[in-house]
Amino acid sequence: MKPCLVSIALLGLAAGAAAQQDQVPCTSNGIPLPPSADLTLQAGAAPAPSALAFGGGTRAASACDDFNRPNSTNMGPDWTEVDGDFEVLNNMVHTLVNMSRMIHTSAWVPYAGSSVEFDLDGTSTSLVYAAAVLGYDPVTGEDIFVKIQNQSGLPGYDTYGFYHGNNGGGYSTWGGFRAFPSPIPGGHVRVSVDPTGDVVTLEIDTDFNGTYDFVDTAPGLITSGLSSLLGSEYGYGGFGPEFSDNWELNDGCGGAVVEIPWLTKPHSFVDMDAVGPAGPTSVAAIKAAGTGGGAAIRGITLIPNLVGQGGYNTNPNGRALGLLNGGLELVDPPTGVFDSFDASIGLNQLCTEIGVGIGDWIGSMTFEFWNGNNLVASHDSSSYSSSLQTIFFSVPDGFDRVEIYEPLGVGNWVIPELWIETPGATFLDVPDLVAGQTAVIHMSNLTPGARFRWAYSLAGGGPAPTAFGFLYLSSPYNELPAVTAGAGGTATYTGYVPLGLFGRTIWLHGFDTGSFLFSNPVVRTVG
Incomplete structure (x- = not known):
């Protein structure tokens, strides 16, 4: 959010950056009664x-x-x-x-x-x-x-x-x-x-x-x-x-969740057809079926709800994960049955992207993204359509668990496929930014010896397509000083947060020039 001020100085995070003026018209100070x-x-x-x-x-x-x-x-x-x-x-x-x-x-x-x-x-x-x-x-x-x-x-x-x-x-x-x-x-x-x-x-x-x-x-x-x-x-x-x-x-709903056309991070694809035949299954089998050596899934819990039993006969496209008699079940269309449920999917590491396919349901789904016990963001998806559809999500602040449910409490649904970010993706760790103070920003999982190029925008989070994926910055954006990763694939940047940024929302995104992969995008409101 832009604060309501007649004029504020926007100074970039880098020391010595040229000041710009941003005129923000507003009305303030009401009439006492x-x-x-x-x-x-x-x-x-x-x-x-x-x-x-x-x-x-x-x-x-x-x-x-x-x-x-x-x-x-x-x-x-x-x-x-x-x-x-x-x-x-x-x-x-x-x-x-x-x-x-x-x-x-x-x-x-x-x-x-x-x-x-x-x-x-x-x-x-x-x-x-x-x-x-x-x-x-x-x-x-x-x-x-x-x-x-x-x-x-x-x-x-x-x-x-x-x-x-x-x-x-x-x-x-x-x-x-x-x-x-x-x-x-x-x-x-x-x-x-x-x-x-x-x-x-x-x-x-x-x-x-x-x-x-x-x-x-x-x-x-x-x-x-x-x-x-x-x-x-x-x-x-x-x-x-x-x-x-x-x-x-205190910003408990977190940064915005963006629906993206495709995952930009290395990932593992789990097709439930590859997990096994129809019948009971396990988290281990689902993890093992993921491409690229397996999916980094910590656990999957399907929680029964009160909607009732359903049949997998709407938008079927192969086997799907469901719940039956309290256990994980691979359900075959069009005659397979399952008990209604809400889902919790735990991940092995902090992620910023995920893809989830939903079957046997036409409409929106609610996704809650959690980091430990903290709710990072909640998002009502665009509508899942009459044919199998996977929706891909970008969550700039990172999550290690996603909770999924049908928001009106009336729908049965199943999960035909998952797209899970793999460990080792470049990660940009930005703390809460406070105007007038120094911020220490960490980068990890970089290519040792490679430069990490990154930039910020005060105009929004894109996305803008590039040859290497989506840049989650809106124009105009300003490049910050590049940093070089050490032998352990980490780097640190220390910069002063100008007083003129108080109350402003800032978007940051970076690129590993060694792996040609983007980092997670980050959004912060300067306090």
Whole structure:
């Protein structure tokens, strides 16, 4: 996302790079309104708390929920509805009771330096709001509560508030109720707290084009006294029949997943026809059937779900992997049967690409990419078609496990083929980038003695076709100083991250001139 600033200096990561100016027009600083102008404060008291969220514990520092699951009045195990009631409706979160508030139970991290994001629906034509909840404390009941509100009853939003508690208004000298200079239609919302814990920032990308069109800040959190009452939990608030989607804490949904025409990395192809005859099979047999000496698969777990038994008779194209009587089963079309399942595929190493074929299903599938216990990215695929189709994915931040399920919970499906990245692929390891600090970037699995050429872009992640595969950078891009791999096939680059890059998204990609292979692409937002 581009920050909403009149002018920022874009200095490349390399020391001494020439400065460029990037003009980003925007609207900022809303119009202050008295508390009495907020119609939701005249709607009566908040509902009595129905539960307390967890306090503390060893949980993740980020979280993600795209709400892509069957309609339900139960938000699921990752949420505690502390006030009011929500539901999952049409793959979004829908508020059922005025002044509802829910807390995500799997993430716990100090509020300073954290952010909450979600996509704001713009179709409501009544008094509604959607709110980011940061720093919730289950003992004090306090939090940072930043809401975007529709008071007019027309599509869009005309007001917003830097509040506390559950729609509790400004706190002492901090925050308050404000009006947008002109109504906004909705958009991608980001609410963040600076690392000092004193300034709260609201940013809205009204047209989902990657640029924040509206920005406003509320400093003085510490002097107001609210900061001393805050905790380490995060969530969402709603009023009226409000819809939102794609909630995330601290970039928990990760970088974008790109569907690509073909794998660009060395890989092993697993055709289930090559695994063996129809009947029970094993992970060992599936691994051994992979081309190039076998597939680097750590494990495959098929988890039964409630859809029921199916027959492999839609878009058949050879044998496929399914579940039967609790075990892995090779299923022959058109008469083979299997039990419905969700899949988890573990890999031997960190990968950035994978290909998955889906049979007996027409429609989209949800893919969750994990690195250990951290969700890297979640992606709803393009539709699998009436004939066998493999979709190839690029996940710049790397993953070692993929979870696969049909998002509506109504479909049976099987896996006819897998394309698994092989160990030893060139890997570009970029840490979190912080403006004004030095970044140490590592490259591994390079050709010893060969140069590693790489570049960055502030315009996007391509892809652009080349003679050696896809370059995941959009023009214009700038080449960084090449590094030479040591005898162990590794290299390191140290560079200063300019202050002018704060808030910007940067894409990086590299090329091993010895193996003629691209590295994994990387995307980072500079903090």
